[in-house]
Structures are given as C-alpha cells and as structure tokens.
Amino acid sequence: MDQGARHVTTTFAFLGQFGDAFEFIFKGQTTREGTEVGGSQFLELTWEHLKLTFAAMAVACAIAVPLGLWLGHMRKGGFLAISVSNVGRAVPSLALIALFVAFLGTGFANVTLALVLLAVPPILTNAYVAVTQVDPDTVDAAQGMGMTGPEVVRKVELPLALPLIFGGIKTSMVNVIATATIAPLAGINTLGDPIINVSGYGDTGRLAAAICVAALAVFTELALGTVQRAVTPEGLKLSTDSASRRMRLRFGREATT
Amino acid sequence: MLDLLAQVELRDRSGEGASCVADDGLCPDWIVDNFDRYTDPLLQHVVLTVVSLAIGFSISFGMALLAHRRRWLVAPITQVTGILYTLPSLAVFFLLLPLTGRGNTTAIIALVSYSLLIIFRNVMAGLDNVPEETKDAGRGMGLTDRQLLWRVELPLALPEILAGLRIAATTTVGLATLAFFAGAGGLGEQIFSDIVFKSNVVTAGGLAVLLAVVLDALILLLQRAVTPWTRARAT
Numbered sequence: 394m395d396q397g398a399r400h401v402t403t404t405f406a407f408l409g410q411f412g413d414a415f416e417f418i419f420k421g422q423t424t425r426e427g428t429e430v431g432g433s434q435f436l437e438l439t440w441e442h443l444k445l446t447f448a449a450m451a452v453a454c455a456i457a458v459p460l461g462l463w464l465g466h467m468r469k470g471g472f473l474a475i476s477v478s479n480v481g482r483a484v485p486s487l488a489l490i491a492l493f494v495a496f497l498g499t500g501f502a503n504v505t506l507a508l509v510l511l512a513v514p515p516i517l518t519n520a521y522v523a524v525t526q527v528d529p530d531t532v533d534a535a536q537g538m539g540m541t542g543p544e545v546v547r548k549v550e551l552p553l554a555l556p557l558i559f560g561g562i563k564t565s566m567v568n569v570i571a572t573a574t575i576a577p578l579a580g581i582n583t584l585g586d587p588i589i590n591v592s593g594y595g596d597t598g599r600l601a602a603a604i605c606v607a608a609l610a611v612f613t614e615l616a617l618g619t620v621q622r623a624v625t626p627e628g629l630k631l632s633t634d635s636a637s638r639r640m641r642l643r644f645g646r647e648a649t650t
Numbered sequence: 651m652l653d654l655l656a657q658v659e660l661r662d663r664s665g666e667g668a669s670c671v672a673d674d675g676l677c678p679d680w681i682v683d684n685f686d687r688y689t690d691p692l693l694q695h696v697v698l699t700v701v702s703l704a705i706g707f708s709i710s711f712g713m714a715l716l717a718h719r720r721r722w723l724v725a726p727i728t729q730v731t732g733i734l735y736t737l738p739s740l741a742v743f744f745l746l747l748p749l750t751g752r753g754n755t756t757a758i759i760a761l762v763s764y765s766l767l768i769i770f771r772n773v774m775a776g777l778d779n780v781p782e783e784t785k786d787a788g789r790g791m792g793l794t795d796r797q798l799l800w801r802v803e804l805p806l807a808l809p810e811i812l813a814g815l816r817i818a819a820t821t822t823v824g825l826a827t828l829a830f831f832a833g834a835g836g837l838g839e840q841i842f843s844d845i846v847f848k849s850n851v852v853t854a855g856g857l858a859v860l861l862a863v864v865l866d867a868l869i870l871l872l873q874r875a876v877t878p879w880t881r882a883r884a885t
Contacts, residue, residue, distance in 0.1 A: 409748065410748040411748065479820070482817070482820045482821055482824065482862075483820045483823070483824070483859050483862035483863060483866070484824070484855075484859055485823070485824035485825075485826075485827035485828075485837075485838070485855065485858045485859075486824065486827075486828075487827040487828055487838050487841055487842070487855075488827060488841060488851070488854070488855030488858055488859070489855075491841045491842075491845045491851040491855060492851055492852070492855060494845050494846060494851075495674065495845065495846055495847065495848045495851040495852075496848060567736055567738075570738065571738030571739070571740065571741075574738060574740050574741070575740065575828075578842075578845055585740070588740065588744060588831070596747075599744055600744055600745070600747070600748065602744075603740070603741040603742075603743075603744035603745050604741070604745065606738055606740070606741040607737045607738060607741040607742070607745065610736050610737060610738050610741070611733060611736050611737065614732075614736045
C-alpha cells in the first residue's frame with residue numbers, strides 16, 4: 394500500500410484508487426517479499442491470457458465453422474445446432490472450469506479444452522444459421538451454373554455466411570477472454586491471477602487486472618467488429634439491416650451480426 | 651488460491667464414505683448428507699438472479715419504449731449497452747468495488763448491466779416486427795398511440811420480449827456464480843470453496859444449471875399463458 398501511495402503523487406493521483414491501479418499497470422511495484430508485480434509482469438500475464446484465448450479459439454473455430462457450414466448446407470441437425478448454444482448458456486463458466494479441474498486436473502491443455510467447450514456453441518449456431526439464411530435462389534443459380542456441392546459451399550454459401558460467422562466468433566472470443574480470467578483456478582496464470590490470488594498483489598493489483606481484462610475484452614469486440622465489416626460482401630451490406638433482424642427474431646442473440 | 655481455499659473448510663471427512671471423500675470423489679452419500687449446506691447459497695443465487703432480472707427488465711423495457719417513439723435513441727442505447735455487455739462481469743465487480751463496496755449492490759449492478767442489451771434488443775425487435783397493416787387497423791379503429799402500444803404492439807411483441815428474458819435469465823444465472831467475488835455469495839462460492847472435490851463441484855454446478863433450466867421453463871410457461879393465440883396458430 395505504501396508503495397502504491399508513493400507512486401500516486403506523480404500522474405494519476407486525481408483518479409483515486411483507479412489512479413493507483415493505472416500506476417500499477419504501467420510502472421509496477423515491489424511486494425514485501427521482493428517480487429516484482431505489475432508493469433512488465435502484467436505483460437507476461439496478458440501474453441498468457443492471449444495464448445490461452447487464441448489456443449481455445451483456434452480449436453473451437455476448426456471444429457465449429459466446418460461443422461456448422463456442413464450442417465447448414467445439408468439442412469440437417471438444426472435442432473442440435475440451435476440447442477447446443479441454449480445448453481451452453483445454461484452451464485456457468487465457473488462450473489465448467491471447476492468440473493475440468495475436479496475431473497481432469499489442472500494444466501494448459503485442460504483449461505483450453507474447457508474454453509473450447511464454451512466457445513463452440515455460438516460459432517456453431519451462427520455458422521449453421523448463416524448458411525440456412527442464404528437465399529435458396531442464389532444456391533439454385535450456383536448449381537445451375539454447374540457448381541458442385543463443395544463449390545457451392547466454398548464460393549457461395551461461405552462468403553455470404555461470413556459476417557454472421559464472425560459475429561459468432563466475436564461473441565465466443567469476448568466470452569473466452571472473460572472466462573480465461575478464472576484460469577488461475579486451474580493453474581494457468583492469466584490476467585486473472587491478481588484477481589484470484591489477491592494476496593500477492595493487493596487491492597490495487599486486483600483493480601489493475603480488472604481494468605486490463607475489461608480493456609482487452611472491449612478491444613477484441615471492436616477489432617473483430619472491424620474485421621466483420623471488412624469481410625461483409627458489398628452486396629450484403631445493403632440488405633444487412635433487414636436480414637440481421639430476421640435472424641435475430643428467429644434465433645435470439647447468437648444470430649445477430 | 652491456496653490461502654483463499656484454506657479459509658473455508660467445507661468438508662467433514664469423518665463418517666460414512668470417508669475414503670471416497672478423502673479421494674475427492676463423487677460420493678452420493680456425502681451429497682445427500684451435506685445437501686443442506688447448498689440451500690442458503692442456492693437461495694442467495696435465486697435472489698441475485700431474480701432481482702437483477704427484474705431491474706434489468708424494467709430499465710431495458712423503459713428504454714425500449716422511449717426508443718420506439720424516438721428512433722434516434724436506438725443507436726446510442728445499443729452502443730452503450732453493448733459496451734456494458736462486452737465488459738467481463740468479473741472485471742466489473744472489481745471496477746465497482748471502489749465505488750459501491752463489497753456486497754449485493756455491486757453484484758446486482760454488474761448483473762443488471764449485462765442483461766440490458768439482451769432484453770433491449772429483443773423488445774425493440776418485437777415491436778419492430780409488428781406488421782404495419784395491424785397497426786393501421788388499430789389506428790383505423792380510433793386507437794391513440796398509447797392505446798396502440800399497450801393493446802396492439804406490446805401484446806404482439808410479447809413472444810420476442812419473453813424470448814429475450816429467457817436468454818437473459820440463463821445468462822444471469824451463469825454470471826451470478828461469479829458474484830461471490832463481489833461478496834454476494836451464491837452457488838459460485840460453494841464451487842470455489844473446494845474446487846478439487848468432485849462431489850462439491852458437481853452438486854453446486856448442477857444446482858446452477860438446474861436453476862437456469864427451471865427459470866427458462868417458467869418464463870416459457872408464462873409466455874404460453876399470456877399468448878394463447880400463438881398456440882392456436884400453431885395447431
């Protein structure tokens with residue numbers, strides 16, 4: 394606390410406890426035990442946080458996007474694709490992580506797997522809905538031009554489905570970043586470490602970590618939103634409003650762009 | 651983590667099935683014998699969820715009614731609630747601590763802020779989805795704007811409004827498991843108190859899932875009860 398108080402006098406004093414927290418993020422401090430916390434150590438935590446997030450998202454996308462596209466293309470398994478996200482929403486992320494710790498133990502691979510389970514449903518549902526929403530006349534026209542099934546998926550359905558798929562990826566990634574905060578429970582030191590192991594950091598460190606996690610989530614949302622707009626085919630942009638509304642009406646939150 | 655865990659001694663390792671408990675196993679006997687320790691956290695969880703949903707619904711519903719007549723409000727409300735929705739609730743608990751302190755208030759503010767976008771968007775979608783001809787017919791019958799809203803538009807929007815409430819309900823139950831970080835207790839506190847003990851994790855986690863499913867089913871039943879015409883159309 395003394396350490397924090399000394400720093401405050403420099404720049405962020407007017408922000409009170411939040412000012413202390415910003416000091417903590419940018420300058421760090423030394424604990425009574427002599428370990429460096431905050432500052433560059435926060436970069437390491439952030440890196441671990443991102444590694445975990447990207448690992449989980451990569452696996453989740455590799456599973457959910459092809460599966461969603463395929464189910465949507467075949468117009469099969471709609472019930473599965475929709476209800477998987479309803480069930481997923483009902484399982485609290487803390488319970489999910491705890492179940493993995495209790496049954497499989499701690500470690501990077503186990504936490505990644507838990508986060509994959511969390512990330513798959515929104516992507517799968519969105520990919521499925523996106524493909525089923527492609528105008529049947531467009532698919533007809535593509536087939537009439539002599540395209541094979543896989544070609545229709547790759548050249549017609551996928552491009553038209555991309556905005557909604559990215560909507561799902563965005564939802565999942567923000568959720569995974571939020572949940573990676575409790576990964577220290579499973580032995581992975583993400584930005585949640587100062588929140589869960591507060592004794593090593595103090596209240597200031599915990600607040601600092603909360604600010605970092607919040608900033609990371611908002612940044613991800615904005616960045617993926619930009620990507621989402623960039624991958625939206627020009628022709629779709631004109632009709633996005635009515636289309637996204639129709640999807641939202643039928644499938645709830647996950648199906649919005 | 652370890653020093654936090656040490657503060658809470660959940661397990662009573664004596665008695666029947668002691669070896670199962672000592673092995674962190676999944677022990678039906680232990681769960682039955684110790685079920686009473688989950689009732690208080692469950693009640694806290696229910697209160698947190700229901701209070702947050704009620705407040706969240708009132709605010710979003712009010713905002714949606716405002717934005718329904720003043721369309722320019724839709725974009726700013728969506729953006730602000732969108733940011734609130736994006737902020738991880740765990741972070742929000744700690745961002746609020748310096749302002750509102752530990753306890754239910756902090757937890758409820760965070761849970762409410764998360765539910766706003768979901769409900770607002772669904773109420774708007776429901777109202778926007780009312781066919782223009784239906785509204786015209788209402789106006790032709792001499793309904794004022796206010797009468798049109800309460801007698802025509804809102805009843806027709808009910809299925810979507812309640813669909814939004816269902817999504818918000820299940821999500822809130824899940825997030826409320828983190829409310830103990832803000833000092834508000836709940837089932838999450840039980841999970842966290844002994845995270846390697848399978849019986850404990852399964853019982854507390856299972857109760858949370860059960861609560862989500864029950865709330866979801868209750869709102870669905872409510873929806874069936876207040877919109878009898880949707881059933882008539884389906885058959």
